[in-house]
Amino acid sequence: xxxxxxxxxxxxxxxxxxxxxxxxxxxxxxxxxxxxxxxxxxxxxxxxxxxxxxxxxxxxxxxxxxxxxxxxxxxxxxxxxxxxxxxxxxxxxxxxxxxxxxxxxxxxxxxxxxxxxxxxxxxxxxxxxxxxxxxxxxxxxxxxxxxxxxxxxxxxxxxxxxxxxxxxxxxxxxxxxxxxxxxxxxxxxxxxxxxxxxxxxxxxxxxxxxxxxxxxxxxxxxxxxxxxxxxxxxxxxxxxxxxxxxxxxxxxxxxxxxxxxxxxxxxxxxxxxxxxxxxxxxxxxxxxxxxxxxxxxxxxxxxxxxxxxxxxxxxxxxxxxxxxxxxxxxxxxxxxxxxxxxxxxxxxxxxxxxxxxxxxxxxxxxxxxxxxxxxxxxxxxxxxxxxxxxxxxxxxxxxxxxxxxxxxxxxxxxxxxxxxxxxxxxxxxxxxxxxxxxxxxxxxxxxxxxxxxxxxxxxxxxxxxxxxxxxxxxxxxxxxxxxxxxxxxxxxxxxxxxxxxxxxxxxxxxxxxxxxxxxxxxxxxxxxxxxxxxxxxxxxxxxxxxxxxxxxxxxxxxxxxxxxxxxxxxxxxxxxxxxxxxxxxxxxxxxxxxxxxxxxxxxxxxxxxxxxxxxxxxxxxxxxxxxxxxxxxxxxxxxxxxxxxxxxxxxxxxxxxxxxxxxxxx
Ligand code: IVH
Numbered sequence: 001x002x003x004x005x006x007x008x009x010x011x012x013x014x015x016x017x018x019x020x021x022x023x024x025x026x027x028x029x030x031x032x033x034x035x036x037x038x039x040x041x042x043x044x045x046x047x048x049x050x051x052x053x054x055x056x057x058x059x060x061x062x063x064x065x066x067x068x069x070x071x072x073x074x075x076x077x078x079x080x081x082x083x084x085x086x087x088x089x090x091x092x093x094x095x096x097x098x099x100x101x102x103x104x105x106x107x108x109x110x111x112x113x114x115x116x117x118x119x120x121x122x123x124x125x126x127x128x129x130x131x132x133x134x135x136x137x138x139x140x141x142x143x144x145x146x147x148x149x150x151x152x153x154x155x156x157x158x159x160x161x162x163x164x165x166x167x168x169x170x171x172x173x174x175x176x177x178x179x180x181x182x183x184x185x186x187x188x189x190x191x192x193x194x195x196x197x198x199x200x201x202x203x204x205x206x207x208x209x210x211x212x213x214x215x216x217x218x219x220x221x222x223x224x225x226x227x228x229x230x231x232x233x234x235x236x237x238x239x240x241x242x243x244x245x246x247x248x249x250x251x252x253x254x255x256x257x258x259x260x261x262x263x264x265x266x267x268x269x270x271x272x273x274x275x276x277x278x279x280x281x282x283x284x285x286x287x288x289x290x291x292x293x294x295x296x297x298x299x300x301x302x303x304x305x306x307x308x309x310x311x312x313x314x315x316x317x318x319x320x321x322x323x324x325x326x327x328x329x330x331x332x333x334x335x336x337x338x339x340x341x342x343x344x345x346x347x348x349x350x351x352x353x354x355x356x357x358x359x360x361x362x363x364x365x366x367x368x369x370x371x372x373x374x375x376x377x378x379x380x381x382x383x384x385x386x387x388x389x390x391x392x393x394x395x396x397x398x399x400x401x402x403x404x405x406x407x408x409x410x411x412x413x414x415x416x417x418x419x420x421x422x423x424x425x426x427x428x429x430x431x432x433x434x435x436x437x438x439x440x441x442x443x444x445x446x447x448x449x450x451x452x453x454x455x456x457x458x459x460x461x462x463x464x465x466x467x468x469x470x471x472x473x474x475x476x477x478x479x480x481x482x483x484x485x486x487x488x489x490x491x492x493x494x495x496x497x498x499x500x501x502x503x504x505x506x507x508x509x510x511x512x513x514x515x516x517x518x519x520x521x522x523x524x525x526x527x528x529x530x531x532x533x534x535x536x537x538x539x540x541x542x543x544x545x546x547x548x549x550x551x552x553x554x555x556x557x558x559x560x561x562x563x564x565x566x567x568x569x570x571x572x573x574x575x576x577x578x579x580x581x582x583x584x585x586x587x588x589x590x591x592x593x594x595x596x597x598x599x600x601x602x603x604x605x606x607x608x609x610x611x612x613x614x615x616x617x618x619x620x621x622x623x624x625x626x627x628x629x630x631x632x633x634x635x636x637x638x639x640x641x642x643x644x645x646x647x648x649x650x651x652x653x654x655x656x657x658x659x660x661x662x663x664x665x666x
Contacts, residue, residue, distance in 0.1 A: 013056040054153035061208030066623030068139035111280035114171035147212035152244035164225030316340035327432025355398035365393030442508035447490035466569035528578035591619030600635025
């Protein structure tokens with residue numbers, strides 16, 4: 001039977017996933033895995049009545065932009081009290097002993113430094129995944145969590161409660177964090193400061209296929225519900241491990257305080273060899289009935305505490321503070337330090353982030369400062385040793401003028417950073433704009449790397465993005481390091497860029513806050529550059545996802561005469577300055593103001609095509625059904641969850657042919 005075949009394949013693939021991602025012990029080759037996955041994909045496509053959102057084929061995510069719906073937690077997600085010394089751990093132990101007045105065990109576990117998640121399972125299947133949010137309610141990130149291979153989508157084993165919740169930490173392993181940052185560096189995107197931010201940022205991406213491409217991992221550490229398999233925390237987690245969850249082996253039941261201290265001591269150094277970030281140990285009372293007896297305070301449970309490892313710290317002298325101007329004019333203060341060794345590397349500089357941080361530290365030149373390297377790539381200054389403040393120098397006052405061009409700096413409401421507003425004359429900004437303009441996702445001009453741009457700028461051959469189109473082979477070839485052939489290649493690539501579509505040109509201009517997605521939205525609404533130039537605040541803020549801040553930035557950009565001139569020159573050189581005729585003709589606003597969820601399989605267009613059709617007709621895609629959904633574009637075999645939700649909210653289903661009539665494709 002086809003149904004059995006599908007089920008067998010799903011079971012085999014789930015098992016293979018479990019062995020690979022949870023146990024780190026692969027049982028079949030990648031080739032074999034891919035073959036079975038393809039087989040399953042084909043069977044599911046041809047027999048869509050057996051669709052299951054928890055099938056191993058659904059782990060690849062989707063590129064439909066999702067909006068996250070807020071969901072209330074059944075049990076609030078409170079956090080733990082932090083302790084930093086063995087003395088405080090002893091206090092916790094004594095407090096617990098006094099309150100219980102009977103024998104008790106403690107479980108020590110590592111404290112994983114990622115982002116917390118709550119997973120709800122019903123009848124052995126993953127139903128919902130919710131972020132911590134404010135502790136009372138969080139975001140429904142189920143679609144993204146489904147792509148995490150170490151999270152089981154369906155469970156197998158004994159004593160699985162009909163419904164339960166399991167909490168854990170989603171992490172981006174160090175190796176993946178490094179890979180991601182290297183990739184972002186190449187694409188000139190801002191780097192993640194630490195794996196925790198990277199994991200949290202990834203989990204909130206709207207496009208779940210990008211989430212799938214970043215290899216998130218998850219450790220589970222707390223089970224909640226009514227009919228749990230055991231009476232102790234430890235045994236519950238061991239059961240969870242057998243059902244398919246990744247539960248750490250770095251866990252110990254301790255009978256006395258000495259065993260707890262041994263655990264702390266061992267893992268303080270052993271954790272450095274783990275593939276993921278940890279920042280402490282969580283100590284929990286093992287018996288669930290004792291946990292219940294101890295109860296909660298307003299902020300945290302009385303039955304558990306977190307012991308935080310001391311971040312590696314050094315003390316050194318602050319020699320001076322310098323200020324760097326970034327490509328978009330952001331000013332970053334940097335502390336220049338007396339060199340000091342910290343976790344095996346010599347540290348000479350530390351980021352000071354922004355003016356508020358300098359003010360809060362009350363920094364003075366010559367201060368002895370504490371430098372820490374806690375899971376961050378760039379060390380930071382965490383405090384001043386004021387006991388050593390003798391003969392101290394001047395108080396550090398954040399600069400008021402740009403160190404490169406002397407313009408008066410500005411600070412936007414609600415933002416921590418200072419900016420240099422002199423976009424068109426401040427050297428690092430001019431060069432930055434040019435580098436952004438030629439980058440791969442913008443105009444994709446090969447051969448104009450940072451060094452060449454610097455050289456061309458210094459030789460006064462490039463002063464703005466329009467100058468690129470005046471460059472001659474001769475100009476380039478006579479510069480150091482560039483031969484005739486590479487010069488010709490660059491010129492060819494520049495010529496080629498004249499056919500880059502209008503939406504990428506708008507992105508390439510480097511208007512502050514206008515990224516790729518916003519550029520696309522602006523272009524679809526204001527089909528030519530002339531229309532965009534004339535657009536008012538009111539018209540701009542009507543565009544989906546364009547708020548006051550972006551709108552103001554667009555208006556400011558075009559109000560600047562120099563930008564106006566640059567654009568006129570770009571027009572003369574023949575760059576694309578309007579949406580192609582085909583795209584314009586294909587565009588209507590019949591779906592304006594509508595939020596549409598696509599569900600099921602279709603025969604006339606693919607789901608991705610429908611997604612684009614919706615956007616072209618002024619509608620908005622969303623991946624989850626909510627009260628805001630205008631209608632569901634329903635295909636064959638809609639997901640049962642979506643169907644249920646749609647019915648309960650009374651949301652209309654519109655089928656394929658009907659939909660094509662609405663947008664008059666029929
Ligand atoms: S137990 C009510 N165990 O640390 C107790 N938390 O400040 C629930 N964390 O919110 C948490 N590793 O995000 C627990 N082994 C572990 C943990 C852990 C990391 C995180 C979690 C929690 C926060 C506590």
